Amino acid sequence: MPEHIYKKVELVGSSKDGVEDAIEGAIARAAETLRNLDWFEVKEIRGNIRDGKPEYYQVTLSVGFRVMDAEDMQKG
Amino acid sequence: MPEHIYKKVELVGSSKDGVEDAIEGAIARAAETLRNLDWFEVKEIRGNIRDGKPEYYQVTLSVGFRVMDAEDMQKG
Amino acid sequence: MPEHIYKKVELVGSSKDGVEDAIEGAIARAAETLRNLDWFEVKEIRGNIRDGKPEYYQVTLSVGFRVMDAEDMQKG
Amino acid sequence: MPEHIYKKVELVGSSKDGVEDAIEGAIARAAETLRNLDWFEVKEIRGNIRDGKPEYYQVTLSVGFRVMDAEDMQKG
Amino acid sequence: MPEHIYKKVELVGSSKDGVEDAIEGAIARAAETLRNLDWFEVKEIRGNIRDGKPEYYQVTLSVGFRVMDAEDMQKG
Amino acid sequence: MPEHIYKKVELVGSSKDGVEDAIEGAIARAAETLRNLDWFEVKEIRGNIRDGKPEYYQVTLSVGFRVMDAEDMQKG
Amino acid sequence: MPEHIYKKVELVGSSKDGVEDAIEGAIARAAETLRNLDWFEVKEIRGNIRDGKPEYYQVTLSVGFRVMDAEDMQKG
Amino acid sequence: MPEHIYKKVELVGSSKDGVEDAIEGAIARAAETLRNLDWFEVKEIRGNIRDGKPEYYQVTLSVGFRVMDAEDMQKG
Amino acid sequence: MPEHIYKKVELVGSSKDGVEDAIEGAIARAAETLRNLDWFEVKEIRGNIRDGKPEYYQVTLSVGFRVMDAEDMQKG
Amino acid sequence: MPEHIYKKVELVGSSKDGVEDAIEGAIARAAETLRNLDWFEVKEIRGNIRDGKPEYYQVTLSVGFRVMDAEDMQKG
Amino acid sequence: MPEHIYKKVELVGSSKDGVEDAIEGAIARAAETLRNLDWFEVKEIRGNIRDGKPEYYQVTLSVGFRVMDAEDMQKG
Amino acid sequence: MPEHIYKKVELVGSSKDGVEDAIEGAIARAAETLRNLDWFEVKEIRGNIRDGKPEYYQVTLSVGFRVMDAEDMQKG
Numbered sequence A, B, C, D, E, F, G, H, I, J, K, L: 001m002p003e004h005i006y007k008k009v010e011l012v013g014s015s016k017d018g019v020e021d022a023i024e025g026a027i028a029r030a031a032e033t034l035r036n037l038d039w040f041e042v043k044e045i046r047g048n049i050r051d052g053k054p055e056y057y058q059v060t061l062s063v064g065f066r067v068m069d070a071e072d073m074q075k076g
Helices: A019-031 A070-074 B019-031 B070-074 C019-033 C070-074 D019-033 D070-074 E019-031 E070-074 F019-031 F070-074 G019-031 G070-074 H019-033 H070-074 I019-031 I070-074 J019-031 J070-074 K019-033 K070-074 L019-031 L070-074
Strands: A005-015 A037-050 A053-066 B005-015 B037-050 B053-066 C005-015 C037-050 C053-066 D005-015 D037-050 D053-066 E005-015 E037-050 E053-066 F005-015 F037-050 F053-066 G005-015 G037-050 G053-066 H005-015 H037-050 H053-066 I005-015 I037-050 I053-066 J005-015 J037-050 J053-066 K005-015 K037-050 K053-066 L005-015 L037-050 L053-066
Touching (some): A005 A019, A005 A037, A005 D019, A019 A037, A019 A053, A019 B037, A019 B053, A037 C019, B005 B019, B019 B037, B019 B053, B019 C037, B019 C053, B019 E005, C005 C019, C005 H019, C019 C037, C019 C053, C019 I005, C019 I070, C070 H019, D005 D019, D019 D037, D019 D053, D019 J037, D019 J053, D037 E019, D053 E019, E005 E037, E019 E053, E019 G005, E037 J019, E053 J019, F005 F019, F005 F037, F019 F037, F019 F053, F019 H037, F019 H053, G005 G019, G019 G037, G019 G053, G019 L053, G037 I019, H005 H019, H005 H037, H005 I019, H019 H037, H019 K037, H019 K053, I005 I019, I053 L019, J005 J019, J005 L019, J019 J053, K005 K019, K005 K037, K019 L070, L019 L037, L019 L053
Antiparallel strands (some): A037 A053, A037 B037, A037 C037, B005 B053, B005 E005, B037 B053, B037 C037, C005 H005, C005 I005, D005 D053, D037 D053, D037 E037, E005 E053, E037 E053, E037 J037, F037 H037, F037 K037, G005 G053, G037 I037, G037 L037, H005 I005, H037 K037, I005 I053, I037 L037, J005 K005, J005 L005, J037 J053, K005 K053, K005 L005, K037 K053, L005 L053
């Protein structure tokens, strides 16, 4: 019986509201295309500044998903 | 006069609500057992995904507390 | 035509409310003195603990701003 | 004459048998889809525990392959 | 409903046979004392040399287990 | 209004001429396939040696591009 | 014959006199509770400042000791 | 006789021409304001992309200079 | 009530006598100019060699101080 | 009485069989030339791929040996 | 049939002209003494500053070469 | 005129007295064999423990020296 294989893709989510919102946006977008999303790891938190305030929080994520077939391997 | 000694333990808190809530949960649990909790350092932020959303935020913390006696050294 | 030069300063913001609030406080304070703040990078998230809870979230930031003249280089 | 370009993808192989078996499984799966696999780098070795033993070794790999055309760039 | 809390302990297993055997030895020893062992992460692989050969493989692991009550927090 | 999402892919460019030429070659190749390339980060500089000289400079890049739709997510 | 298992605990020693004194204080305190202390690794050197001078040197150590039985695993 | 003290500032130079030109631009700008510039360390090489090519190389430098008096400490 | 903001500056102290003396020299010099110095972190220990001996120990420090007003932000 | 001095050399072993075999090959080769080999540390695990399988495991090691005299210092 | 063993040595090349020239100088010098140079990895880019300009670019390289016999192991 | 080339070797000094003494011992030993020692960088501080005290401080150094001719390249 073959054992599980996962692939990880690196995404950057952005949000005016904060870190969790940027994470959720990136994962929601990935979920439109990729099946079997399984976990995420935060790699970097940064953002741009406008008028003395953070304008966008930008969170770099590594997102792991299970590869079931050749289509999963190519996607993501 | 002996100078202070601290011990650090590594915990992972999890929360459906976000990073701060996961941190607070882990520290609250530690405080039930350990005296003199003093500071924490975030080591990693990750989480699992279900239905295209983060289900649990998982935050790895290093938590420092002051060691007053042998019991403190063994606990934690 | 001279190309842009940026300088980065390292700040630590603190907040009882959470990570984003600590970031925003540090950037707001920097903006009182420094022109042309452009971006921030989170370097460390930590905090002190009192009564079994985080008292202050302490977030170390690297903040970049554009250097227009000698005054900008000295400030920050 | 154009010079070589490579792309790297991050995969996680898992195996009940050990580190090398997890690596080989991930590479075999990638080879079903991607041409010109060239090298791998081990990024992380971890695993889950069941009944006091490692159940699965989970090895994160970065796998490099040569990009010959647009199809290679999109795949992987 | 309270959410899960985990604790991580750092162990070094040693084996004349290789990396996986050193990992399994350390986890087996931990399992005699700690409930709910959940995962491990390899932090370092090294060893001592005798007569021109590795004598012992020494593998440093971070081992995570779920904390159910105060006894779990103190153990490990 | 949805906020921006980016994806990062890891490429290795090679050049007999030097670091910048290897970077430009990798980005030019990526631009044949991927829309909205936005930034790059150098991860590693290495090369092979022949006859006492670097033959190819090999530069590993992380390249970020904006994800507009499902096709962008799958490509890259 | 079972092979050796070690556990590592993270301690912070502090001293007004310097780095070695902070290390020795932390190890002496650990030795009151833990048997078979074997080695230490310096992880961080820092300190607080008062009146324009370092007041305490604070040295974070990882201390390894051999685990002989269940009591050793729980202690430390 | 007092021994030397140095201060390090972090700058980002940008150039359309390449890495060395970005370094030289940042140092030249610093030299208009700071005395006794002594050495630099490259921390990061990145850039933005326009029309399938690097538009600006952006090189982050740590620049060290000798502190002779209070004015030097404040500048930079 | 506004919460505390800190700034960190990077200094290199040098001493013929050793690590602690290099640290103390850098902090003493900083204290002539900067108010409210609060803590230091050792980033690097190195030195130059003359006649088969270390001539100067060179210790790179990150020094944190509390920012009370615009003058503090500009200094340091 | 003079205290021990060690030197470390960096080697890469390769093997078709796996990680431990690559380590053992590199150490055996070093032992033909160097006396007093004492310990090794694994720095990197990678390999090349041929026909959808790892062809050679390549393991980078740092190998430490005790320096007894000038000949030991030059060798290795 | 014995498998390949490589050794890596760390060199620093310096050049007034730039990064590639410093790399080429260090490799050319190594090639006068060492056979079978195979690859290099850039570890650090820094330099000294004179009169507001980089005077020397200093590039630290790890250079790998194949070890064919005892003489190769001792050299380099 | 050829520009300077340096080589770096990694040594571990040990001392019962402390960090500086371990550094000085390793450099003194190297100076018996190698010409033109120029600088050192501390890579790791650790030690073994006996009877609840550090017995030996073990300091890993990278030591740089200028390569003047083929003999220098082979030594060290």
